[in-house]
Amino acid sequence: MKKSCEHEEFAIRALHTGQWSDALRLHAAQCPDCTQALQLAETLRQQARHADRLCTPPDPYWILQRSRRQARELTLRRVSRLLFAMRALAAVYAVAVSAWLLRGYAALQYRELASTLPGASSGYALIGAALAAACALAGLWPILHQSSRR
Amino acid sequence: MEDAPTIAAWVNPGQERTAAGDEAFRQLYQATSRPLWGYLHHATGRPHVADDLLQETWCKFLLHPIPPMDKAHTRSYLFRIATNLLHNRSRSRDDAALEYPPEHADPPGNGAQNDQAARLDVQSAMRQLKPRERQLLWLAYVEGMSHAEIAAVTGLGAMSIRILLYRARQKASAILRPQRTEP
Numbered sequence: 072m073k074k075s076c077e078h079e080e081f082a083i084r085a086l087h088t089g090q091w092s093d094a095l096r097l098h099a100a101q102c103p104d105c106t107q108a109l110q111l112a113e114t115l116r117q118q119a120r121h122a123d124r125l126c127t128p129p130d131p132y133w134i135l136q137r138s139r140r141q142a143r144e145l146t147l148r149r150v151s152r153l154l155f156a157m158r159a160l161a162a163v164y165a166v167a168v169s170a171w172l173l174r175g176y177a178a179l180q181y182r183e184l185a186s187t188l189p190g191a192s193s194g195y196a197l198i199g200a201a202l203a204a205a206c207a208l209a210g211l212w213p214i215l216h217q218s219s220r221r
Numbered sequence: 222m223e224d225a226p227t228i229a230a231w232v233n234p235g236q237e238r239t240a241a242g243d244e245a246f247r248q249l250y251q252a253t254s255r256p257l258w259g260y261l262h263h264a265t266g267r268p269h270v271a272d273d274l275l276q277e278t279w280c281k282f283l284l285h286p287i288p289p290m291d292k293a294h295t296r297s298y299l300f301r302i303a304t305n306l307l308h309n310r311s312r313s314r315d316d317a318a319l320e321y322p323p324e325h326a327d328p329p330g331n332g333a334q335n336d337q338a339a340r341l342d343v344q345s346a347m348r349q350l351k352p353r354e355r356q357l358l359w360l361a362y363v364e365g366m367s368h369a370e371i372a373a374v375t376g377l378g379a380m381s382i383r384i385l386l387y388r389a390r391q392k393a394s395a396i397l398r399p400q401r402t403e404p
Contacts, residue, residue: 075387080368087365104387107394112362114397118343119259119363125268128254131247134276138283145284 076104083112162215165207176200250279253299256364260300263359264307264352266344274310278303293370300364300374304356311352346396354389361386 078098082105085091091099099105257278261271281302290298347355353375360366360374368386372379 075383075390083362084365084367108362108390111358111390111394111397114339114343115263115358115362118263118340119359121340122259122262123255125262126255126258126271128250128258128275131250134250134279135246135283137276138280141280142284 075108076102078102079105079108082109086112158214162211165211169204249295253296254279257299257303259363260356260359261303261307263347263363264355265310266347270310274303274306277306281306297366297370297373300360300366301376304374304376307352307356342397346393349396350389350393353385354392357382357386357389358393 078095081095082099085095085099086109099109254275258271258275261274261278262268265271265274278299282299287298350358356375357371360371361368366374368382369379371377371382371386375382377385
């Protein structure tokens, strides 16, 4: 496997710093690897000088403002993730409690309960419970829908 | 000269941002932005992509806590962020945006004709190299980084840099017109 000259790295460094030792200068002039590397380095450095003229970096404080905005967005995303998890937990809790209540309600002795209530009150109680459940679900739906869209 | 520990303290979240930190950042930015942009421009061949990636590099640098480091390490750290962003971009689905663009001449009157021909040659050569080869050549020959520094920036093994650089140089030199440079 071919490898480059071990002095190449030092020759390139010398090209950058301008500090050539006599031995290194002599070596670079005789070594085909180092000569090739120096030629390519000079070509690329010319390219770099041209690129430098095209570069107009933005104001540092604009970068700073942008990074602060990104930091705020990052924090917001983290908090939103936490809120989403809490909403999901709330939904699971609501479903579990509803199921538990329905099971408990089904086990009630309706006749005994109805006998304690005057007239049509038992009917009104059932309608009230159904309305409350519908309202809870209607309130939960937009929250969950909004979270899933995010 | 910027005070690297001042920048580290200034960049880290929760630290109070001081006037000294502001000044240190401004100096670091002015000293490093142009070389970073040149690297990104050379790697992508597109000025507007280099602009975007330069801004993204600085934002990433400012967003995350950094350990106190000296000037050279801060510079290497910024190049590493830029290199990671280049890799992320190459892994993204938008591959067409990463393709090295065809060489194009400057508007008339901008530089001598010979210079422009040489630049077109270099652009043509770079187009034929792999992104990793372009990065290695730039870091070694334009930025003058040592093999260890290049390894730190690119995430490659320090031992493999020498051979990879050798191959990239051979390939680029074979494509480019020979130009004589005296040391």
